Ligand SMILES: Nc1ncnc2c1ncn2[C@@H]1O[C@H](COP(=O)(O)OP(=O)(O)OP(=O)(O)O)[C@@H](O)[C@H]1O
């Protein structure tokens with residue numbers, strides 16, 4: 001072909017190829033990150049700092065969200081089981097709801113909303129100040145240097161947060177059920193043991209690990225591609241949170257479906 | 269000796285927006301070149317392309333036998349070690365203090381002990397006038413200090429090619445004068461290849477060996493300093509004299525009739541030489557001021573002799589005004605050789621007038637001897 005061509009379907013802002021290309025570059029970025037993972041020297045200092053940083057921006061909001069979340073589930077289930085006459089199962093039902101779903105979802109929201117946005121804003125600010133370019137010119141690969149420790153930190157903190165949410169959620173459920181709704185402690189704990197199994201906890205942890213991975217990668221990807229001054233950083237943070245949410249909820253659905261295929265429910 | 273940078277037919281676009289196309293120039297080894305151009309013509313993009321941070325779609329950039337437009341990532345990281353880059357805003361790492369910023373390349377790429385690192389860092393900080401500021405964070409210092417710290421960081425690994433993106437912006441005139449002297453002194457000491465992007469006409473007139481102007485998505489002109497300073501090209505004249513009269517408008521091009529009227533009015537006032545002083549050191553019409561020399565006590569710039577031989581060889585290409593200006597800068601022995609017809613046109617050098625394979629400072633034999 002010669003000469004300039006008229007813009008076709010594949011050019012311009014409405015082109016159907018655009019989302020494909022965007023997800024392609026995101027996956028390429030994720031692959032680059034995996035490839036940089038085993039590369040020495042591992043940035044231990046950066047990893048510890050980032051873990052501390054992500055934890056410090058997420059722990060308090062997570063605890064504050066987890067208490068009402070556990071309470072809402074306990075209230076809903078408490079009245080539902082009373083209507084069905086299955087009051088003795090309130091404990092197990094609320095534990096299952098918290099362990100299997102609520103806690104990974106709360107973790108996801110906070111890892112993406114608080115941790116991811118902070119990572120993205122940090123990297124974006126460095127990008128527009130040319131720090132990332134300067135680093136590359138000095139012969140340092142920013143993916144190995146900055147992205148890998150951040151993604152690992154997000155994963156570690158996500159699993160820790162998931163444990164935190166589980167404990168706080170279950171404790172909150174117990175408090176509401178036993179103290180406020182007049183349930184009996186014995187029935188709560190007994191039904192807990194009857195239906196819940198340790199796989200529920202592990203599935204939540206694995207979910208949290210994957211959520212941390214996704215949040216870390218999307219936040220780093222968006223941050224390192226920020227452009228156009230301070231507004232560009234704001235846009236990047238906004239997009240990173242939205243994209244992470246969309247991905248997390250989709251992945252959560254898939255992982256839940258797989259879980260029910262793999263782990264038989266107790267008591268069958 | 270510094271390393272040559274050969275750029276051929278380089279074209280860069282972002283999406284459908286073309287930034288510049290078909291840029292061809294050679295930065296001769298060890299020489300200082302200045303690139304001028306109106307804001308937004310892609311000078312920073314050009315610098316970033318030279319270090320491989322942006323990938324042009326077409327053309328080549330050859331640095332020590334590697335085309336960095338097409339080479340692999342591993343090789344690119346190798347070639348980048350030749351570079352020191354001063355970014356437009358210093359690009360210091362915000363989380364580290366100035367000492368750690370400047371020590372960063374040493375700690376990453378060398379096995380020097382901490383006392384050796386300290387010695388080098390303090391020496392470079394002293395060089396750029398930042399003694400005593402080691403503990404400051406980049407957010408706590410002025411823009412001019414950030415710039416000088418960025419320069420110190422660019423220098424610690426003894427680079428062969430140094431790129432400056434607007435070293436003078438945000439500095440007061442006295443600091444600019446010191447910085448220009450520092451650039452010339454550095455060049456005399458390390459003989460690296462320098463490329464400076466600047467808007468400061470005073471710097472462009474007195475510091476470099478070569479001058480270039482990027483305009484309307486093209487390299488309008490690139491050549492020895494004298495070529496641009498004596499050029500009759502309206503765009504070059506307008507830019508070097510920092511005046512409104514001429515083809516360059518505030519935001520876009522002007523129509524021809526308006527430009528002609530403006531130029532007529534300028535001539536009526538006596539032309540550029542009598543137009544008074546323009547902004548950013550623009551003064552003097554097509555006069556060629558003397559080039560800045562290294563400070564007393566420093567060695568002579570080794571690039572100076574190389575350049576004299578190089579431009580002597582291209583004298584016949586220039587119009588008389590430029591040739592006269594260049595002759596005025598040549599030493600008597602070279603002039604005698606020029607007049608004796610020693611220098612043949614460098615055929616097939618693509619306007620480079622400089623032979624990369626040739627030994628430093630050695631004159632080619634007489635024409636019939638080659
Ligand atoms: N990463 C990028 N993506 C898209 N467009 C870009 C990018 N970087 C630069 N541009 C565009 O390229 C053009 C040239 O920008 P550049 O910063 O190189 O100009 P400049 O000549 O350095 O200007 P100034 O003298 O103001 O520094 C601008 O129009 C800018 O919008």
Ligand SMILES: [Mg+2]
Nearest residue numbers: 311312356433
């Ligand atoms: Mg610029």
